[in-house]
Amino acid sequence: MPYRTYHNYWVYILTNKPKGTLYIGVTGGLDDRMERHINEEGSKFTSKYNLKNLVYFEEFQFINDAIAREKQLKNWHRQWKINLIEASNPNWENLWKSLDPETSSG
Incomplete structure (x- = not known):
């Protein structure tokens, strides 16, 4: 497997309304992950509480940093x-x- 010199990872926060239920996740593909959340395939928790609004995200180069955050x-x-x-x-x-x-x- 070739070594990648740079890859993007994101920590993100979803909600259903301002100051509503919050969900914090980490992903290596924000667009794909958001599509899955919107189609209610992201997680049972986000589906149950209708969490589809991305209100915050941070980008990281290394997955260990993203997971720690x-x-x-x-x-x-x-x-x-x-x-x-x-x-x-x-x-x-x-x-x-x-x-x-x-x-x-x-």
């Missing part, structure tokens, strides 16, 4: 997560739509 965020108090989201996305806009509006189905 995911674990860190999952251990944060809820208000800290809300503050993190609102620092960069105060209106809780669905950021995934703005990444690629032509492929957005949600």
Whole structure:
């Protein structure tokens, strides 16, 4: 297998409404993962709570860094997560739509 010098990984937060239920995940393909969440194939938890709005994400080069950040965020108090989201996305806009509006189905 050839060695990749760079790959993208993302830690992301989904919700169903501003300050609603939050889901934190990590992925190596944000567009594909979002399509799966929107089609209710992403996880049972996101399907159950209708979590389809991407409100926050961070990009990493190394999967170990992304996993460490995911674990860190999952251990944060809820208000800290809300503050993190609102620092960069105060209106809780669905950021995934703005990444690629032509492929957005949600």
